[in-house]
């Protein structure tokens with residue numbers, strides 16, 4: 717399948733997937749047909765416009781602009797799919813509830829329903845927040861920050877967390893993701909927006925990447941614990957185990 721001659725008609729997102737809808741060039745047929753370019757940026761992927769980059773992997777020549785995809789570590793995913801292919805790919809990922817496409821009430825309720833499912837009872841809340849089949853779109857930085865904002869220790873299990881705490885988590889997920897969107901995301905490695913600007917969310921990080929530094933709320937020393945190989949930064953006082 718080729719994208720040559722096609723027109724970008726729509727760009728949307730589900731979970732961590734960015735999807736560009738492209739109307740195919742109609743050289744051979746009058747049928748309107750669409751293709752979808754699906755992207756998962758993973759650790760180091762990003763789109764940039766009208767520039768070059770030493771880790772540039774793909775270049776899209778548009779009418780008046782050049783769009784490049786750069787990815788230092790090659791963990792990103794790009795796929796060209798037709799409508800059926802896109803549907804089955806997304807379905808196969810069994811994406812959980814997306815904080816940005818639900819009303820707050822729906823989001824809270826769906827989260828409560830999921831987290832207390834018996835199959836998750838031995839999992840830690842940190843595991844659950846990163847599980848894309850439970851909540852789609854939340855990454856490690858935001859999971860750490862959401863737990864801090866909610867005063868919940870990352871190693872707590874669902875049985876140790878009450879309904880009201882889950883509701884608080886839901887509200888903090890919504891609030892923290894909204895804030896990050898507003899300030900252009902997190903530039904921890906070398907992420908930038910398409911305009912090359914770094915994201916400003918690191919200024920708002922209370923725990924992520926702050927091991928050994930004093931908590932802004934209580935001055936305790938920020939600690940880190942590994943959960944499934946991912947570093948979980950937390951304040952031992954603000955996020956007590958008991």
Ligand SMILES: [Zn+2]
Nearest residue numbers: 931934951954
């Ligand atoms: Zn603290």
